[in-house]
Amino acid sequence: MRLEEVIEECKLFYLASQETTTTLIVWTMILLCMHQNWQESAREEVLQVFGDKESRFEELNYLKELHKILHEALRLYPLASLFTRITTIEYKLGEIIIPPGVILSMPVILQNFSFELSPT
Incomplete structure (x- = not known):
């Protein structure tokens, strides 16, 4: 930078x-x-x-x-209602392949749920 x-x-x-x-x-x-x-x-x-x-x-x-x-x-009263990230490398979410450059958004209300996001 x-x-x-x-x-x-x-x-x-x-x-x-x-x-x-x-x-x-x-x-x-x-x-x-x-x-x-x-x-x-x-x-x-x-x-x-x-x-x-x-x-x-x-x-x-x-x-x-x-x-x-x-x-x-x-x-x-969460400080943010949505978490947003952009993938920089390819990831696998379950059976789904997420390519680089995809915008992922997750509502804060779902933060207690866990799932594994791992690079492919």
């Missing part, structure tokens, strides 16, 4: 991460407003882990309840 292309990719990652993070925070706040018991348990957990002291990055692993809430927000 040329330097200009690398810079453009970095810009894309930066902007995309801002939008997805903002979306996750907004939906999480909405869910916390809708489910007061979630809000209370998250607040208790944060106070138990951090208390009045300054928070440290390593301690975020102890926020199990908040972790569950964030994952539920992502499950209910």
Whole structure:
């Protein structure tokens, strides 16, 4: 890749991460407003882990309840509705041969299903 292309990719990652993070925070706040018991348990957990002291990055692993809430927000309101990829080499999907250059799209709702895609 040329330097200009690398810079453009970095810009894309930066902007995309801002939008997805903002979306996750907004939906999480909405869910916390809708489910007061979630809000209370998250607040208790944060106070138990951090208390009045300054928070440290390593301690975020102890926020199990908040972790569950964030994952539920992502499950209910995924940040992307569709994953799209373009094949660069020939692949075999079951009995189907997929040549290079084919655009594959998969709805996020199907992400819990697994299948094996292997190069031929």
